[in-house]
Amino acid sequence: MKLTRKFYLRDGLTIARELIGKKIVTNLPEGLTSGIIVETEAYMGTIDAAAHSYRGKTERTKLFYGAGGFVYVYMIYGMYLCTNVVANVENVPEAVLIRALQPVDGVDLMKRRRNKKNLRELCSGPGKLSQALGVTKNFYGLDLCGDEIFIETTENFQADIISTKRINIDYAGDAANYPWRFIAAGNKFLSRK
DNA sequence: ATGCAGATCGTCT
């Protein structure tokens, strides 16, 4: 079952935790690809020095201020894209970064997009999974309640969910220590332990 | 297994 708007209109930490074990799908002309979300991070509005929304609304971050359930993609280090889910209601600027997937559908297509043959190398990091799913900067603002990219419930995925510090945000002072990264404990497709 | 440099550009100061 595809997640509906109601799911996304809640706070970012709740959504980040609940997205673990859900399946994210892209359905593009060249094929359908999907994976089970095993790693996420929450970025929490104006109180979180690590979040893009920390310094308020700009051309890039305006999407954070809209309703939850839309795709926020941004370019990092000039060469990779990161895929995020906007969380919470209008004017509460929160988002969840999708950091790793366990590949499910369209594995051959993902291998071609990534130019890798090892399953573990397809989606074990935010830049990797964005490439594997065929996400481009044109995905900025797409509705997750639509048909090109969406998230659905799964059956038969069991994991203990634990929280840790977020990755690569050492610049963020105290916020670098907040336990706002969520992982499926022990899963082999995590970006790191 | 761990570490480091390089790639490369949009965004904000």
Next chain:
DNA sequence: GACGATCTGCATC
């Protein structure tokens, strides 16, 4: 003009 919510390849242990 500086730097980043990253990944890769190569070097060394």
